[in-house]
Amino acid sequence: MDVILLERIAKLGQMGETVKVRDGYARNYLLPTGRALRANAANKARFEAERAVLEARNLERKNEAQKVADVLEGKSFIAVRAAGETGQLYGSVAARDVVEILAAEGFNVGRNQVVLHTPIKTVGLHNVELHLHAEVEISIELNVARTKEEAERQAKGEDLTSADAIYGVDEDALRPEDFFNPDADYDLDEETEEAPEASEEAGEEEDK
Template sequence: MEVILLERVNKLGQMGETVKVRDGYARNYLLPLGKALRANEANKKRFEAERSTLEARNLERRSEAQKVADQLDGKSFIVVRSAGETGQLYGSVAARDIVDVLAAEGFNIGRNQVDLNTPIKNIGLHKVVLHLHAEVEISVELNVARSADEAARQAKGESLTSADAIYGVDEDALKPEDFFDPNQMEDGDEM
């Protein structure tokens, strides 16, 4: 199906372009969300008549998204979750959780604006990309930790999943003879 794009769509085209897309994509996504019109003569005339209004609305949305991006730039958000000793989360941090964390800080971001291919399943510092507008994209840092104290230590660059963090032992200081000394064996002891 051929459609006229009413706004920029990633990997598809710019506003005003006539593109050919699959019927289901047009019917289920582009047309219901108001991102495109069917490409027929009546809609082409309608688009040309409303072009300046659409461009102004797109510019306004982009400037609003840029303001939010400027506020989010360089921010780090702490997510506290239960995890095992190795740093593996008992659950995961998904797009819904990220939206909740951002909402608690006063940012109104939709779940579809969070670019997270797979849920976060380990503690640590994670970069998450937010698509605020087709032309505005920003990356924020999520600090996933077991507690606020661990999050602060992690933000300083300390690893929470090493033997030092878990057992209070410096991995580099350990030597094999610290575990077993054959000279301490008595007669009759077996290996």
């Protein structure tokens, strides 16, 4: 479907351009959200007549988005989720969860503004992109942990999925000789040493 863009759309075009998009994308997103018009003679004339108003409205939206961006840029938010010892979540953190977390902190961000290509499935510090406007893109940090206490430790740089965190073992302090010392005199199991003699005695009895 050919549409006339009413604002700049990333990777698609600038305001006023006529571009070809998939029908579903146009019907489900661009047209109902007022970001585009069907490309026909009537709408082209309408756009030209309203261009000044549309440009002013776009600038206003950009300024509003920038104000939010100035506050959100680089901020960290905690997401408490159940997870196993290795850090694998029992579930995942999706775009809708990010929207809810931000809403709880007083930030109104739409689900379509959260750029999360794949759901988050492990504890850790994750960067999440927010496209607040076609010309305003920022990144926030999502601190996914099992508890708020663990989130605080994680924020300080601690790896909650390391052997040290899980088992109390300092991975950096481990050496090969801690597991096997080639110079040590390892005794064989007593039963193993006696087994061949027992077998020989049994053989002698059979010969008699």
